[in-house]
Amino acid sequence: xxGKNAKSDRHWYIGGALLGLVVIFSFFTGHPVGTATTYERxxxxxxxxxxxxxxxxxxxxxxxxxxxxxxxxxFVIGMLLSGVIGRFxxxxxxxxxxxxxxxxxxxxxxAKRFVVSFIGGFxxxxxxxxxxxxxxxxxxxxxxxxxxxxxxxxGAMFASGIVTAKLLFRGRD
Amino acid sequence: MELVGSPxxxxxxxxxxxxxxxxxxxxxxxxxxxxxxxxxRLKDFGLLKFMMTAVMVASVGIxxxxxxxxxxPAQILRLAAGGLIFGVGFALLGAxxxxxxxxxxxxKKDSWYGILGGLLxxxxxxxxxxxxxxxxxxxxxxxxMTVHSLLGVSYVVGVIVLVAVFGGSxxxxxxxxx
Numbered sequence: 001x002x003g004k005n006a007k008s009d010r011h012w013y014i015g016g017a018l019l020g021l022v023v024i025f026s027f028f029t030g031h032p033v034g035t036a037t038t039y040e041r042x043x044x045x046x047x048x049x050x051x052x053x054x055x056x057x058x059x060x061x062x063x064x065x066x067x068x069x070x071x072x073x074x075f076v077i078g079m080l081l082s083g084v085i086g087r088f089x090x091x092x093x094x095x096x097x098x099x100x101x102x103x104x105x106x107x108x109x110x111a112k113r114f115v116v117s118f119i120g121g122f123x124x125x126x127x128x129x130x131x132x133x134x135x136x137x138x139x140x141x142x143x144x145x146x147x148x149x150x151x152x153x154x155g156a157m158f159a160s161g162i163v164t165a166k167l168l169f170r171g172r173d
Numbered sequence: 174m175e176l177v178g179s180p181x182x183x184x185x186x187x188x189x190x191x192x193x194x195x196x197x198x199x200x201x202x203x204x205x206x207x208x209x210x211x212x213x214r215l216k217d218f219g220l221l222k223f224m225m226t227a228v229m230v231a232s233v234g235i236x237x238x239x240x241x242x243x244x245x246p247a248q249i250l251r252l253a254a255g256g257l258i259f260g261v262g263f264a265l266l267g268a269x270x271x272x273x274x275x276x277x278x279x280x281k282k283d284s285w286y287g288i289l290g291g292l293l294x295x296x297x298x299x300x301x302x303x304x305x306x307x308x309x310x311x312x313x314x315x316x317x318m319t320v321h322s323l324l325g326v327s328y329v330v331g332v333i334v335l336v337a338v339f340g341g342s343x344x345x346x347x348x349x350x351x
Contacts, residue, residue: 071179118286120267121286156256
């Protein structure tokens, strides 16, 4: 795995074009790519195990995502498997638990990184549910179908993302 | 409530599409913390070019095969509020809901906590959904608005505009960062 600035632009254009082709294949088979809804389905299944009454009484699980395994559930499992394939067949080592760039500023404490990751994941999926999609579903699938929603979402997410990243790494530019 | 809601062939298709999508993301470094954070720090726009190229290519392909499936409604408040919250999480975790799955597969332990946080985030959202609906979703809905419906042009012109704007943005970024 090479690091920071070694990647040429061509690398990104080829990768982007390949990703675009996968998206075209996905639409060709009748499914827009997307991941965020599956988090809700998994949450629904977990909660249903403990309290079916609670899930049955929570309108959102039925309105926007009934907890049922379908195309996207397997798409999500496939994405996870792609990381496993990359780890064992391509790079042949485990990914780092604390990113190097993070550790340079915040130290190599796993506890600190894990707490921030948890909060980050919470906001990411809460925001995703509120917006109605994520980078793949709203921006890539939506943008590829020329949806204005994709552009509004992308504008908002980059605005707060840039501010947060600048604050995290302030004084380092 | 049934656990499996689709036939095997559809599930299999989902699996191979997910592997392909995830593998491109892995292979080209789109799931790497450094690449995501350096984009948000405005230091390296490679990943932005990657995403914009993907959308340009896919928009042409979907147009050519007349493959539009669903246009998300332009519910401006929810998109703006959700996007703003999403962006903070994006920078803190250094991943989006899809790439964190690839990282999980790669064995990066911080992604476990990101996913756990994500599951809690969806649970909290589902719990307070009626209030969110009232505040952010119901008030403003401009319908299934697209680039071409907004501009009042045909679909093909919409695709040309999108490709021109995204392509032009990439050229501009290249000029400014050279």
